[in-house]
Amino acid sequence: MPRIELNTKIKADIQVVFDLSRSIDLHKISTEHTNEEAIAGKTSGLIGLNESVTWRAKHFGIRQKLTSKVTEYDRPKYFSDEMVKGAFKRFKHEHHFSEENGVTIMTDYFDYVSPLGILGRLADRLFLEKYMTRLLEKRNSVIKDFSESGKWKGVLNN
Numbered sequence: 001m002p003r004i005e006l007n008t009k010i011k012a013d014i015q016v017v018f019d020l021s022r023s024i025d026l027h028k029i030s031t032e033h034t035n036e037e038a039i040a041g042k043t044s045g046l047i048g049l050n051e052s053v054t055w056r057a058k059h060f061g062i063r064q065k066l067t068s069k070v071t072e073y074d075r076p077k078y079f080s081d082e083m084v085k086g087a088f089k090r091f092k093h094e095h096h097f098s099e100e101n102g103v104t105i106m107t108d109y110f111d112y113v114s115p116l117g118i119l120g121r122l123a124d125r126l127f128l129e130k131y132m133t134r135l136l137e138k139r140n141s142v143i144k145d146f147s148e149s150g151k152w153k154g155v156l157n158n
Contacts, residue, residue, distance in 0.1 A: 002129045004110040008140040009103050012147035017104040018076035019156055020143045021095050022047045026155050030142035031135070034058055041067065046156075049073035052084060059131075068093075089113040089120070106143070108136055 010017050020026050024044050028036060038044065040054035047053055052069040066086030073079045076097055083091045091112035098105045114120030114128060146152045 001111060001113050002124050002132075004108070004129065004133050004136060006108045006110075006133070006136055006140060008106045008108075008144055010106060010144045010147045011103055012152075014076045014097050014099045014104045016152050016156070017106055017143065017147050018079075018095075018097050019046055020146055020152055021097075021106065022070070022079060023155055024053060026142065026146060027139070029155075030139040031057065033138075034135075039065070047081075049079075054085075087115065089115045104147075106140065108140070110136060 023046055024038050024042055028038065034057040036055050036057035038053050039056045041052040043053065047070055049070050049072075052067055054065055054067040056063065056065050058064070064087050066088075067084050068081045068086075068091075069084050071080055071082050071092075072094075078094070078096050080092060080094045082093075089112075091110070093111075094109040096107040096109070098107075110132065112132070114124055116123075120128075146155060
């Protein structure tokens with residue numbers, strides 16, 4: 001089971017970074033290259049505890065749907081979302097936040113199990129883990145950019 005860990009330092013208030021991390025609208029911006037769109041559940045604004053969102057996107061040339069639900073929530077320190085329906089056998093994305101000297105440290109843990117047994121594990125090694133890491137890095141760079149530049153006001157004040 002692959003486990004991706006990312007640490008991102010952001011020079012912004014922890015509340016802003018936390019809220020941008022659960023913003024459906026910012027997620028859409030960070031995944032424009034996959035044409036990801038929220039089609040059911042919470043489709044805009046900030047997702048919260050026990051709320052779910054269904055995303056439709058194109059990955060590896062295949063149109064997919066994935067539904068995830070926020071299963072744990074402790075603002076502004078932590079939340080997690082888990083897949084309830086989709087291509088993976090299972091996934092959980094933990095979002096941790098702490099603050100040191102005016103810098104928010106955002107730590108992501110992304111655990112997933114690919115479908116198809118040994119073929120899925122082979123895909124993980126060959127390309128999927130790198131692909132998922134790049135998606136998370138892209139998302140985090142957008143969160144960092146919006147948090148540090150003040151562009152967050154256009155997303156969170158809607």
